[in-house]
Structure formats: structure tokens, C-alpha cells
Amino acid sequence: MNRLNNRWTKPMWKVMAAVWVAGLMAGISAAAETFYLEDEPLDFQIKPIMVEDRNMVSVRELAERMGCVVTWDDETRTAAVQNARHTALFTIEQNTYTLDGMPRAMDVAPVIVEDRTMFPARFVAEAMGAVVDWDAVTWDVRMY
Numbered sequence: 001m002n003r004l005n006n007r008w009t010k011p012m013w014k015v016m017a018a019v020w021v022a023g024l025m026a027g028i029s030a031a032a033e034t035f036y037l038e039d040e041p042l043d044f045q046i047k048p049i050m051v052e053d054r055n056m057v058s059v060r061e062l063a064e065r066m067g068c069v070v071t072w073d074d075e076t077r078t079a080a081v082q083n084a085r086h087t088a089l090f091t092i093e094q095n096t097y098t099l100d101g102m103p104r105a106m107d108v109a110p111v112i113v114e115d116r117t118m119f120p121a122r123f124v125a126e127a128m129g130a131v132v133d134w135d136a137v138t139w140d141v142r143m144y
Contacts, residue, residue: 034139042065059081090123
């Protein structure tokens with residue numbers, strides 16, 4: 001029985017290690033524990049992820065809950081997020097965006113994961129005028 005366990009456990013450990021390393025290389029991990037908007041917890045249908053130490057959320061889910069309108073241009077792979085005061089254009093895999101026509105920089109680019117556009121929560125919220133706080137102890141994101 002011991003030989004059988006060794007025969008199966010060694011390859012299994014190699015597979016598990018490879019998956020772990022691939023995840024590290026991709027830079028994707030678990031996101032914030034809870035997101036709050038005006039002290040109300042947000043329950044996202046599309047689970048947020050962490051990419052390069054940035055919380056990534058579905059841009060449509062976050063922006064619409066903030067009262068914004070989101071439009072998608074499939075040809076340019078650009079999402080426009082708009083409220084009464086601001087318009088921001090975010091393009092997939094680009095570390096720059098425009099806010100009211102002015103170029104801005106981000107340290108991580110928006111990505112598509114399983115056919116969903118995932119954007120850095122901080123940049124989307126701040127572009128629409130919100131203040132964003134990160135609690136490193138509780139892993140909570142608070143937006144006001």
C-alpha cells in the first residue's frame with residue numbers, strides 16, 4: 001500500500017506545485033475580503049480578484065452601483081464610465097486611461113477574465129469622484 005501512495009502522491013505534489021507557481025507568475029490571487037460603498041457591503045456577482053496587488057472588480061458591477069453609466073466598445077476593447085461630473089475611458093491591457101479628456105496612468109491594466117472586464121477598483125472609483133480606503137488588517141476596501 002505504501003508503494004501505491006508514493007506512486008500517486010509524488011506526481012500529485014508536482015501538479016499542485018506547478019499550479020501554485022503558475023498562479024504566482026500570473027499575479028492573480030484572492031482579492032479584498034469585503035468591498036463597501038458608503039458603508040454598505042457590496043456583494044459582487046463576479047468575484048473580485050487581485051492582480052499585482054490591486055483589487056480588480058467587474059467594472060460594470062462597481063460603476064453601476066455607484067450610479068454611473070457604463071458602455072463597452074468591442075472594437076477598441078474600451079469601457080466608458082460616466083456620471084454627472086466625469087467621463088473615464090479604460091482600455092483593456094493598457095496602463096493609461098482618460099479622465100475628462102486628460103490622460104492618466106494606472107499601475108495595473110484592466111483585463112478580461114472569463115469574458116468579464118476586470119478593472120482596478122481604486123482607479124474606477126476615484127475617477128468617478130469617490131475616496132477609496134484600503135484596510136490592510138481586515139482586507140476591506142471602503143469607497144465614499
